[in-house]
Structure formats: C-alpha cells, structure tokens
Amino acid sequence: MTNITPKPQPVSQPESDRYWQGLSREEIWLQRSKATGKFQFYPRNFSISDPETGADGIEWVQASGKAELFTFAIVHAAPHMGFVGEVPYITALVQLEEDVIVPTNIVGVDPEPENFVIGMALKPVFEHSEGGLTLLKFTPA
Amino acid sequence: MPNIQRLKNLSGQAHIVGVGESNKIGKVPDKSPLAHHSEAAINALNDAGLQLSDVDALFTAGWSTLDVGEYLGIQPRYTDSTSVGGSSFVIHVAHALSAIAAGYCEVALITHGQSGRSDRAPIPRNPGAPMSQYEAPYGIIGPPVSYAMAARRYMHQYGEDRTRQAMAEIAVSTRKWANLNPKAYFYDKPTTFDDYHNSKWVAWPFHLLDCCLVTDAGGAIVITTPERARDAKNGSVEILGAGEGHDHSGISQMPDLTRAFGRNTGPQALEMAGVTHSDLDLAMVYDSFTYTVLVSLENLGFCGPGEGPDFVASQRTAPGGDFPLNTNGGGLSYTHPGMYGIFTVIEAVRQLRGQAGERQLDKCDLAVAHGTGGLLSSTGTVVLGAD
Numbered sequence: 001m002t003n004i005t006p007k008p009q010p011v012s013q014p015e016s017d018r019y020w021q022g023l024s025r026e027e028i029w030l031q032r033s034k035a036t037g038k039f040q041f042y043p044r045n046f047s048i049s050d051p052e053t054g055a056d057g058i059e060w061v062q063a064s065g066k067a068e069l070f071t072f073a074i075v076h077a078a079p080h081m082g083f084v085g086e087v088p089y090i091t092a093l094v095q096l097e098e099d100v101i102v103p104t105n106i107v108g109v110d111p112e113p114e115n116f117v118i119g120m121a122l123k124p125v126f127e128h129s130e131g132g133l134t135l136l137k138f139t140p141a
Numbered sequence: 142m143p144n145i146q147r148l149k150n151l152s153g154q155a156h157i158v159g160v161g162e163s164n165k166i167g168k169v170p171d172k173s174p175l176a177h178h179s180e181a182a183i184n185a186l187n188d189a190g191l192q193l194s195d196v197d198a199l200f201t202a203g204w205s206t207l208d209v210g211e212y213l214g215i216q217p218r219y220t221d222s223t224s225v226g227g228s229s230f231v232i233h234v235a236h237a238l239s240a241i242a243a244g245y246c247e248v249a250l251i252t253h254g255q256s257g258r259s260d261r262a263p264i265p266r267n268p269g270a271p272m273s274q275y276e277a278p279y280g281i282i283g284p285p286v287s288y289a290m291a292a293r294r295y296m297h298q299y300g301e302d303r304t305r306q307a308m309a310e311i312a313v314s315t316r317k318w319a320n321l322n323p324k325a326y327f328y329d330k331p332t333t334f335d336d337y338h339n340s341k342w343v344a345w346p347f348h349l350l351d352c353c354l355v356t357d358a359g360g361a362i363v364i365t366t367p368e369r370a371r372d373a374k375n376g377s378v379e380i381l382g383a384g385e386g387h388d389h390s391g392i393s394q395m396p397d398l399t400r401a402f403g404r405n406t407g408p409q410a411l412e413m414a415g416v417t418h419s420d421l422d423l424a425m426v427y428d429s430f431t432y433t434v435l436v437s438l439e440n441l442g443f444c445g446p447g448e449g450p451d452f453v454a455s456q457r458t459a460p461g462g463d464f465p466l467n468t469n470g471g472g473l474s475y476t477h478p479g480m481y482g483i484f485t486v487i488e489a490v491r492q493l494r495g496q497a498g499e500r501q502l503d504k505c506d507l508a509v510a511h512g513t514g515g516l517l518s519s520t521g522t523v524v525l526g527a528d
Contacts, residue, residue, distance in 0.1 A: 008277040011268045042275050071297065071398060073289035074345035079282040091281045091344075093290055093393050103276045103393035113345055118297040135278055 007082035010133050016043045018060055023134040026126045028063040030098055039063075041100035066097040067122040067138055074111045094122055094138050108139040143384070148413040154242035155249075156370035156377040156528060157234070159189025160487040163254065163359030166476050167326050170259040170357070174204070175212045177254030177359025177478075182213060185361035190374030191248060196363075198246035200237060201253065202229030203264070203480055209252055219246040225387055226514020227427060230362070230483035231521035234510075235383030237364040247366055254359035255478035272391040284429055285352055287392035287516040289344035292432035294398040296346060299447040305346070307450035308431035309337045312350045312473060314459035315428060319470025321460060321500035326354050327474040351431045353472035353481065360483035362490075370528070376494040379526040381507075382414030387519035395517060399447075403440030403511060406522040411442070414524035416507060418443055421524075423492050423508040424464070425485035428471040433513055441511060441522070460500065468492060468500050482512030486523065493527040 012020045019042070022029035030039045033047035034057050040048055050057045072092040078084045090106040107125055109115050121141035128134045161184030163169075163177040172180075178201070186192055198219035199206045206220045219240050223229055230253050237249035266273055281287060296304045316332040319325035332350065340349040370377035384406030389395045411417065418441075426437045435449040443464075444452040458466035467473075469488035472481040489508040491497045505527065512521045 007280070008268065008273060008282070010274045010278045013269050013274065016274065042271055071290045071294035073286055073293060073347075074342070075280060075286055075289075076342040076344060077285070079280065079286055080277075083280045083282075086280065088342075089280055091279060091286050091290060093294075093398075101393055103279055103281050103391070105279045118294075133278075137279075 005081035008080065012133060015045050019043050020133045023126060023136055024128070028065055028124060028136065029060050030063050030100060031058050032061045033057055034059055039098040039100050041102055064097045065124045067094045067124070069106070069116060069118055069120045069122060070095045070101055071118065072106060072116050074113065090116070092138065102136065105137045106139065107137050143409055145409070145412055149415065151238060151242050152381045152413055152415065153379045154367065155238040155364050155380050156367055156373070157362055157364050157380065157486070157490050157525065158370050158373035158377045159185040159187070159191065159363035160490045161185035161188050161361050162324065162487070166324060166358035167356050168258055169256070172256070172357065174254045174256045174260060175209065177256065177357065178204070178209050178252040179213055181254060181359035181361035182250055182252045185363050186250070188375055189363040190372065191363060195248045196250045198237065198240055198249040200233035200249060200251040202233070203253070203255060219249070225519035227429065227480035227482040228512030228514030228519045228521040229480065230360070231486060231510055231512035231523055232385040234362065234364065234380060234486055234523050235385055235521065238380045238383060241364065241366055247369060249364040251362040251364070251483065252359070253361065253480060253483040255480060256357040257355045257477070257479040258357050276391050276393060281392065284516060285344045285347055288430045288432055289347045290392060291395070291398040291517055292346050292430070295432065295436065298399055299450070303450040304435070307435050307453050308351055309334055310453045310456060311428070311431040311434050311458065312337045314453070314456050314462070315467050315471045315473045317459045318468050318500060319474030322470045322475055323498070325470035325475040326356060327470065347430060353429045353477035354474070356476045356478050358476045358478040360487055362483060362486055375496065377528045378490045378493045379528055380523060381416070381526045382410035382412070382524035383522065384409030384413070385519070385521045387515070390515060390518050392516040399436060401436055401440050401513060401517045402520040403437050403513070403522060406520045407441035407511065410509065410522040410524045414526070416524060421507050421509050422465070422502060422505045423468065423489060424466050425489045425508060425510040426467060427482055427485055427511060427513045428467055428473050429477070429481070429513065431473070433517070434466070436517070437511055437513060441509065465502055468497065468502065480514070482514065482521065485510040485512055486525070489525050493525055
C-alpha cells in the first residue's frame, strides 16, 4: 500500500482570489499602482509603492507572460514528503516583463546546471490540478 | 532611523554574565525542546552564579515566553517572544540591554531549545500566509532551496568558480574549528576539500557540506546590570553595540539576493560600540549555509560586495589564520537545531572570557556576533567586549 503525502496546496486569500482565478483561465493578472504605475507581486490590499491611497490605488492588469530566468536551484533532497517523487526538480525565481519576481518551477528541461542560463527567455505553463488551484510554471520560450 | 547618539549612551549598560548549552547536544531523542530550554537556562544561570528565582525577564523565540516561563516555573516582569528566525536570540541580547538600562528588569534570561533532528511535533505554518501560498506549492520549502537560489544569483553576479571555492574554504575552515571543540557534532571528523566537492547535492549549487547540521540542542544567556555583573562567578562581557531588522520573509520577496540586512545592522552595531572592523578579534557569523557566511561578511563591511571570495581565501578563517571565524565549529559542524543564533553569542562570550579551551584565541577583547534568520530575512548583530 502506498501512502502518498500530498504537496502543500495554496490557500487563496481575499486579496489573491483574482490572481488564482486568473491562472485557472490561463491568464496572469497582476496588481498595478494607479499612481506610480508599478506592478507588485504578490497581491496585497494596497500598493506598496503608494500605501496612502489604500485599496483604491490598485488596478488589476493582465501580464504578457514574457519572462526571464532570474535564479534557480536544482532540488535533490525533497524538502517535504509531497515532493519525494519529484526530485530532482527545478525551483526558480522568474522576472516577468512587468518587473516583478515570481517564485516558480522550470519544467521541460533536464535538471542539469548547464541547461540553465540566467536571463534565458521563458514562457508560462499553466498546471491545473483536480480540485486544487492552478499553478504558474515556466519553460524555455 | 536609529539615533546613534542615544544608542552610544546605552553601550555597556548591561553585561552578559552566564552562558550555557543543554546537557547533551547533537542527537538527543530522549529530550523535548522545552527540556533543552530548561537545561540550558539552569546551566547558564549556574555559570553566572544565579538561580531561576533571580530571573525577572524572559526572552525566547520559536516558543512563546508563556510556555517557556510556565515550564521553568517563573513569573517574569518583562517578556519578549520576538521570533524572526535564528537571529532572534541575538536580537534578544539587544532587547535585554534596553530593558535593563530602562529599569524594567535586572536579570534577563534568554533561552533556546529545539529538536530539529528528533522533534515529535514540529510547528506547522499558516497555509494562507504568502510563503505558503506562493512558494510552498512549487516545492520552495525550507532553507536549503531558498538559500541555494540566492547563492546561484551571487554566482551569476560575481563568478561561479570563485564563489564555489569560497564556499569550500568556509566549509573546510569551519570543520577545523569543530575539530577543536569537544561539544561539536563533528569533533572527531576532519574534512577535506575533496570531501566537500564529493559530497552529495542537496539543492544545487549546494553540496551537503554547504549546509548546516540538523541537531537537537538548547542554549541560554544571562544578562544583568553592570553593578550586579561585578559578582559574576565566571566573569562578564559588556554589550557594546547592537542592530536588528529585516527586509522580507519569503526568498522571492528579498530585495537583493546578494545583500542581506546585515548591511544595516553591522555598521550600526559597530558605530554604537565606537569600534571599527580592525578592532575586532573574533567574528561569530551565523552559518546556516556556507553562502550565508560569504554574504554576511560582505554585509557586515569586512569587505565589499563580491569581495567575499578573496576575503576568505587560503583558509584565512581557519585555526591559525589571521581572521578567526566561527571558532565553535559553527552551525556547519558544531550544532544547528534550527534557530542557531544564540550559539554565536555563547561562543563569543567564552572566547572573551578566555574559557574556550583548545580553541581559545591568544587575544580576544572584542567580538561581533551576527545572526541571520528566516530565509536571509532578518539579521541581528551585537558587538561584545571583554570586561
């Protein structure tokens, strides 16, 4: 009998519902400050570049999906029982065209260091799961 | 912003008079985390010539002071559960200094106890918190993965080969210090550069020997007024400077993966103490990973950004080198139960009091202890001086 530990599932919060709902439709929606034009990740109840205006200072904008690799690691020792069957896997921080950093996985590439170049162009991959939220992963563009 | 002139008046207004670990550290499945707290507390108080009944201020992290105070059976008049990762206990030293100088208390006890290896009930995280929501589902969980991504960015900016060499230098030099510390997990186990390069990958670019131990241990510190410190059984150490702060929680929110908050807390602690880098005889720098040391030395201002690899070259930080670093053997080779910060202070106190046994430095009048907590998230720095 196999006893499979599930991976940790994201629990959406009121300020992030729109983000997660967007991913389920294969769209990336980000918050932007009306005053400063700056994007932010993750979604908050206000813009950290314009805190005074509060929730009214924010608008939601669909991101292009264009991204670059900012940094990565190749995980060999699973940090959680839910990832034991996944190693080695690639964790990454990815810089979107909108100048925000997003934590993610790189998929579709053999997990060898030489296959990853900082700055390489990436495109989104939407990973749906039954009964769970859609995850935003990336693969070389 | 910190008011340096007022902080200078605070310098030296409290002394560390006792330090201790729990009775056995390393692999201790027969002791709970709270048992480590209590053993370390009693050992540190005994070192100071004081008793639990003398304690009127309690500081801890990971646990609430409510739980630790109740377990110890004490009723503190000042309480501080500031919990910002492994740096917390260094920050508690600064908080105790302020509280004692202000008159809230006279005998402050800082305790730590954690069973990183053997805990039967580790503390869960809130699944709605940003890190749980945006990082954990991708397997960005726990320190090795996060610190590895920061280290890879450092390699990109400052050169992969020289960063790798620096990480190896730190792993090997720290082990040499552990080989001089009978309490160290790897006391009997030397290591070589080949061992480093051949050790398995945990999260590339980290080998196993880039990563700290996972142990069971407790530590405690007793702090009191300069007046009462005169009665200290085994000597006292002055708290001369301090700084604390943080700039993110999850690694994906870190403003610059190659510059941690020590860039602020290091200079502040030194300025408050009225000393410069060349005055320091010992650096105790939290080594959750080899990379943590590399980036911390730069942040503290011992060298500039990207200069860390040259700074630690040629085993300069090993026994006999001209820059003694992590003389207890560090989190890498002595002990690391999860939130190691308190042990940087404990070792600094032992060196400043001339009680470090075989690893005792010839001259140690001034030391810096620097804690890093979370995912390079928080730092606490203290400058300590021999009395």
